[in-house]
Amino acid sequence: MERKELRKGGLKWKILKSITIFIAVSMAFSALAGYLYFVRIVREQKISDEEVKQQQIVNQMQFMTEDIDNFAKSVIIDETLQMALEEEEQLSEFELSRKKDRISKRLAFYNSLKTYVASSFLELENGGRYGSGFGASEEDYLERKFGIREFVEFKKDDSLQYSKPYIGLESRVTSPVVCYRVKIWSQEDFGKQQGTLYIEVYLNYFIDQMEVYGQEYENVCLTGSSGEVLFQNDKDKKIQEYIKKQGTIKENLSLRTENGYLICHAVGYTGWELYTLITDGYLWRQSYFVLNFFAISFVLSLGLVLVFTSRTLEKRIKPITYLSQQMGNTQYDSMDSVEIVHTGDEIQTLYECYQAMIGEIQRGIEERITYEKQKKEMEFDIMLSQVNPHYLYNVLNTVVYLAAAEKNKRIVKIVNALIYTLQETLNLGEGRVETTIEKELELTKCYLQIQEYRYPDMFETEISCPESLKGYRILKTSIQPLVENALLHGILPTESKGKITVTIEEAEGNIIVMVRDSGQGIADDRLLKFRNREQIVYEKNGRKHIGISNIRDRIEYLYGEPYEMKIRRRKEGGTEVMMRLPVLQDGE
Known part of the structure; x- marks a missing residue:
């Protein structure tokens, strides 16, 4: 406790001593220091103001792009348009003509709501194309539209949100347009893409804003997603020279160049970049008055005070700055010890306290990780253990039945199958949650071997798995x-003989497991529960079976998306269960 008080006294004495010294000897340099400092402040403030102005115009353009996006979304969810797109494809020529007319009129209706929309058209996944109110005499219109070079490049690159500018094909459209697109998804069939909606927007919709902004500056440039120039008020081509040498910046920043300060902001997700060059001459004209102000207002002695004070305080607070940098660079997933600066005052106390705090936090994180790991392992063991008890009851009942019939050889065979089953299913203490496909199929065959004795001539099975996949987990x-x-x-x-088919194959980098049967098929209420993520519970002999829901939960817990389980009723009768699992070898 006394040591900390001594440090506080030491820091206070250092500050008072430093103030006394620089007040006594630095008055001669105050004017110069004040001028340099104030000039820098003026420049920084001017650059900051220009950044704010540019951000305002960027925000306005982002609002405009968001309006376009919201407009496009309102089009694709239109009920009339969705109903037309969901119609069956096997339509007569007359019905197809009516469908095309409905879609075209609906698109034309939405186009009329926004003055910045030149035209809109959509392309379906099946190749069908529809425009916003184009007559039958212009059947090749969309073909020519899709052949425009800028549009072809735009369509090939899914990363672009807006195309390069081009001149539209409509006779009433004489100014350049840019094309915006949005995918159309089916509202009836989740995850199915119906097509893509394209909206041509007048480029002047954005350029009008830029022209107002560009009147205040000598060097302004707006570039597209591919680096093309959309707007420029760059008399000396200084921005173009910089982009040609360094390339587009693609981020929000303000940096020093040989010609001044270049300010850049990205326009939302359009891929567009707005550049403004604040030249050194412009900044000098804005700060020139500072020279006259300090020449009259400050004397040489005040400049000395400011310089000495600045240097002294900088030296004294350097340890605090260093500590601040270390604290700012601390990563909470890997917190390393800080380097303590021994100053003998409150600063050293801060280092020591921060060092102790990091140690406590690190220990807390490690304890939390250990606790969560143990908790998840316990939850998984409990989940896995729910799968098997009812199965063991059935097997033991079968053993009792065969023993009563005195079929000893068969009893030995079925008990061996039971032993293998117990080894594979109840081995929960070793933390193993996966096995090889070969072992899992062997477990399944043992189960089927047992059930053949219990239900003779009631079913047949077919298991198909390439040898190359049996070693995967x-x-x-x-x-x-x-x-x-x-x-x-x-x-x-x-109550009739059926067939069970198990097929395992590799497709699109996944392991696909299909289990089909020719039985009565899953009930609609159970299928609905599964899709609603409720447990499917079967009750038999007073026991509840939740195996399917258990497997689905394990897949999601261990692997996450896109791995899943799906169930459907087969048209030919029976049920089909599909599991999509990752391709994992030992050691992965």
């Missing part, structure tokens, strides 16, 4: 519960 106890569900709740209720 898969969720432990995932295929067997699906086969069990297909048998118990699909085939057996029909």
Whole structure:
């Protein structure tokens, strides 16, 4: 405690001593220091003001692009347009003509709501194209529209939100336009893309704003997403020279160049960049009055005070600045120790306290990670353990039945299958949540072998898996519960012989597992529960079975998107369950 008080006294003495010294010896230099300082402030303030002005015009243009985006969204969710797009493709020529007319009129209606829209048209995934009110005599209009060079380049690059400027084909359109696009998704079939809506916007809609802004400056330039010039008021071509040498900046910043200060802001997600060059001559004219002001107002002695004070305080606060930099660079996922500066005052106390705080935080993070890991492992073990108890009851009942019939050899065979099943399904203490596809299929075959004794001549199975995939990893106890569900709740209720098919293949970088049966098919209410992410519960002999929901939850917990489980009723009868899993080898 006494040591801390001593440090406080030391820091206070250093500050008082420094103030006394620089007040006594620095008065002679005050005017010069004040002038330099004030000039810098004036320049910084002017640059800051210009940044604010440029940001305001960028905000205005962003608002305009957001208005275009909202307009496009209102078009694609139009009920009449969606109904027309959802119609079946097998239509007569008359019906197709009516469909085209409805879509064209609807597009034309929306075009009339916005003065900045030159035209709009859409292209469906099946190749169909529709324009906003073009007559039958212009059947090749869209073909020519899609052949415009700038539009072809725009269509190929999905990263672009707006195309390069070009002249539209409409006779009433004489000024350049830029094309904006938005994808159209089906409202009936989730995830299905119907096509793309293209909206041609008059470039002058944006340029009018730029012309007002550009009147105040000598050097202003607006570039497109591909670096093309959309607007420029750059008399000396200084901005163009910089872009030619350095390339587009593609970020918001203010940087020093050989000609002055270049301010750049991105216009939302359009890919456009607005550049303004504040020349040194312009800044000098804005700050010239400072020289006269300080020549009259300040004397040489005041300049000395300011210089000495600035240098002294800078030296004294350097340890605090260094500590601030270390604190700012601290990453909370990997907090390293700070380098303590031994100053013998309050600054050293700050270093020591911060060092202790980092240690406590790091320990807390490690304890939290350990706790969450243990919690998740416990939750997973509990989830996995829900899969198997009812299956063991069935197997033991089968063993009792065969024992009563005195079929000893068959009992040995079925008990061996049971032993393998227990080894693979109840091994929860080792933290293993995955197994190989080969072992999972062996577990499934053991289950089917047992059920063949219990339900003779009631089902047949077909398992297909390439040898090259059997070494890949898969969720432990995932295929067997699906086969069990297909048998118990699909085939057996029909009281007739059925077939279960298991197919495993690799497609598009994923492992696809398909389990199909020819049984009675999943009930609509259970299918609806599955899609609503509710548990599908089967009750039999007083026990509840939740295997399918359990597997779905494990897939989402371990792998996340896009890996999933899907269930559907088959048109030919029965149920199909599909699992999409990652391709994982040992060690990954």
